[in-house]
Amino acid sequence: MADNLSRYLDSFKACLEIDSAVKESVSRELYTHLEDKSQELKEKGLSEEEADKVAIQALGSPKLVAQQTYEVHAQGSWQEAFFAALPHLLVTLVLASYYWQNILCLSIVLIATVGIAIYGWHRDKPIWFFPWLGYYLLPVIATGILLIFLPQGWTWLGMLIYIPLALFVLVYIVRQTANRDWLYVSLMFAPLLVIYSWLLTLSPKSGFLSGNLQLVQLHVNAPLIGISFLALAVSTVVFIRARQRWYKAIALLALSTVILASVALASRESIGFWGWLILILSLLAFTAPMWIQAKDNAWRVRF
Numbered sequence: 001m002a003d004n005l006s007r008y009l010d011s012f013k014a015c016l017e018i019d020s021a022v023k024e025s026v027s028r029e030l031y032t033h034l035e036d037k038s039q040e041l042k043e044k045g046l047s048e049e050e051a052d053k054v055a056i057q058a059l060g061s062p063k064l065v066a067q068q069t070y071e072v073h074a075q076g077s078w079q080e081a082f083f084a085a086l087p088h089l090l091v092t093l094v095l096a097s098y099y100w101q102n103i104l105c106l107s108i109v110l111i112a113t114v115g116i117a118i119y120g121w122h123r124d125k126p127i128w129f130f131p132w133l134g135y136y137l138l139p140v141i142a143t144g145i146l147l148i149f150l151p152q153g154w155t156w157l158g159m160l161i162y163i164p165l166a167l168f169v170l171v172y173i174v175r176q177t178a179n180r181d182w183l184y185v186s187l188m189f190a191p192l193l194v195i196y197s198w199l200l201t202l203s204p205k206s207g208f209l210s211g212n213l214q215l216v217q218l219h220v221n222a223p224l225i226g227i228s229f230l231a232l233a234v235s236t237v238v239f240i241r242a243r244q245r246w247y248k249a250i251a252l253l254a255l256s257t258v259i260l261a262s263v264a265l266a267s268r269e270s271i272g273f274w275g276w277l278i279l280i281l282s283l284l285a286f287t288a289p290m291w292i293q294a295k296d297n298a299w300r301v302r303f
Contacts, residue, residue, distance in 0.1 A: 015066035088233035
């Protein structure tokens with residue numbers, strides 16, 4: 001491959017934020033097109049360097065071509081958008097019907113969600129798969145919380161085993177998700193952010209995740225929690241259907257705003273300074289992947 005074509009394709013791939021397998025396929029098609037165009041120009045009498053240069057100029061800037069390619073491959077169908085939002089809608093329905101108090105109902109929903117996430121993982125991670133993957137991580141996190149209630153000696157032993165395994169699973173899943181687009185990491189963690197944000201509103205007076213006071217608070221806040229998950233469903237539909245990457249990012253930022261407003265309305269001053277600080281830092285961490293991707297691409301294009 002000529003140096004000019006090689007540099008062009010490297011810049012193109014650096015700007016293109018889609019699944020790595022699709023990226024390689026599109027890059028090969030683009031190279032074939034450039035090679036054919038260059039060969040055609042060489043047959044008309046141009047030198048190899050001139051032919052490559054003209055072929056590249058005719059195609060356009062790599063950033064523009066990458067943006068156009070992204071718009072073709074990044075938009076999901078309405079069916080995919082609905083299926084991506086379905087787990088959030090199920091949680092909203094469970095909260096609205098107050099079936100969240102029924103352990104059997106919650107177990108069925110969680111098992112079904114984990115099963116669909118595993119199915120999607122083995123089906124080459126389709127575009128609707130990533131919201132389900134966020135709920136798949138919920139049992140991993142819940143297991144760590146349950147270790148706290150073991151006898152003291154067993155808690156330390158359990159933590160020594162659990163932490164390396166949990167970190168391995170988390171890092172592996174994040175890396176696999178980021179191969180497609182860092183924005184999908186935020187989409188994956190969105191349900192966990194909603195759950196974590198509302199857990200912060202539980203009163204610490206009767207102990208974390210225990211006591212009648214927490215149950216009362218959950219019962220009172222259930223409509224607002226349902227609104228948060230409904231907003232998550234809407235933002236997921238916008239995310240899947242959007243062509244422009246920044247529209248997807250705006251959908252995630254809007255979700256952060258809804259979560260912050262809902263928690264503020266429900267808790268008022270009960271969270272306290274440190275609670276609000278943790279919540280804001282969590283929201284910033286939630287939006288961090290989009291800035292990581294943008295900075296990484298800017299660095300790669302520049303160098």
